[in-house]
Amino acid sequence: MRAMTGVWRWRRSPLQRRTDRIEAWLALAAALMIVFGAPWAGWFAGRAAHGALLQTVRLQHQQRHLVWVTVDRLVSRAPLDPDPETSSQRDAHGRVVARWTAANGSPHLGQISTPRPVEPGERFRIWTDFQGRVMPRPMDTSTAGTHAVLAGLGTAAAVGGLIEGGRRLAVGQLMARRYRRWDREWERAGQDWGRADAGS
Numbered sequence: 001m002r003a004m005t006g007v008w009r010w011r012r013s014p015l016q017r018r019t020d021r022i023e024a025w026l027a028l029a030a031a032l033m034i035v036f037g038a039p040w041a042g043w044f045a046g047r048a049a050h051g052a053l054l055q056t057v058r059l060q061h062q063q064r065h066l067v068w069v070t071v072d073r074l075v076s077r078a079p080l081d082p083d084p085e086t087s088s089q090r091d092a093h094g095r096v097v098a099r100w101t102a103a104n105g106s107p108h109l110g111q112i113s114t115p116r117p118v119e120p121g122e123r124f125r126i127w128t129d130f131q132g133r134v135m136p137r138p139m140d141t142s143t144a145g146t147h148a149v150l151a152g153l154g155t156a157a158a159v160g161g162l163i164e165g166g167r168r169l170a171v172g173q174l175m176a177r178r179y180r181r182w183d184r185e186w187e188r189a190g191q192d193w194g195r196a197d198a199g200s
Contacts, residue, residue, distance in 0.1 A: 017178070019174045019175075019177060019178050022174060023171055023174055026167055026170050026171065026174075027167065029167075030163050030164060030166070030167035033163045034160045034163050034164065037159065037163070038156045038157075038159040038160040038163065039156055041155055041156060041159040042152040042153060042154075042155045042156025042157075042159070043152060043156075044155075045151055045152050045154075045155035045156075046148045046149060046151055046152020046153075046155070047148070047152075049147065049148040049151035049152070050144065050145065050148035053139070053144035053145075053147055053148055054141065054144055056139060056144070057138065057139050057140065057141055057144050060138035060139055061138050063129055064127045064128065064129060064135050064137075064138045065102075065103040065127070065128055065129070065130065066125045066126070066127060067100050067101060067102065067103065067125065067126060067127075067128050067132075068100065068101075068124075068125055069098040069099065069100040069112065069123065069124060069125070069126050070098060070099050070100070070121065070122075070123050071096045071097075071098050071114075071118050071119065071120050071121060071122050071123070071124075072096070072097045072098055072099055072109070072120065073096065073097050073120055074094065074096050074097075074118075074119075074120065075094060075095040075096055075097060075111055094113075094114065095111050095112065095113055095114070096111070096112060096114055096118060097109065097110070097111055098110070098111075098112050100126065100128070100132065101132070102128055102129075102130065102131055102132025103128070103129075103130045103132070104130050104131060104132070106131065106132055108128075108132040110134070112126060112134055
């Protein structure tokens with residue numbers, strides 16, 4: 001971005017090349033797009049993601065229900081991972097065979113994970129769909145907001161990176177053009193330019 005200063009400092013310099021001017025204007029345009037365009041793109045993407053996620057939150061809360069389950073028997077008390085240092089707290093709780101009634105009134109019996117250590121006959125609640133299939137907890141609005149913010153930040157960073165990448169690509173093309181021009185000028189000057197016996 002140092003080339004941006006060349007827009008003002010070199011505006012009347014006899015040493016200024018056309019490619020220098022183009023490079024400086026490219027840097028200025030890229031900086032303005034990063035400062036103003038990337039945040040706008042991030043805000044727009046975050047807002048769109050937030051709307052979609054809130055719709056998902058509403059649907060999940062409509063389709064999932066908290067039901068009580070009664071533990072029938074324990075499947076295993078042993079952790080799934082035999083190493084106590086790497087086994088998770090959830091593994092230690094194990095799985096149980098439990099009974100529950102779905103929101104549509106149908107009875108169910110199956111193996112489920114427990115949120116805490118339980119004994120046969122104990123009750124706890126799980127999320128199911130209308131037919132009684134066990135489902136993950138529905139997303140809440142704060143989680144949706146966090147995901148939307150992350151989507152907006154990611155989009156802003158990606159747009160900023162694309163703009164800077166485009167600027168660097170354009171500057172690379174300008175440099176290649178500049179070097180080709182220098183090569184042509186050296187060819188015109190000849191191999192003996194500057195020698196004492198060349199008459200120059």
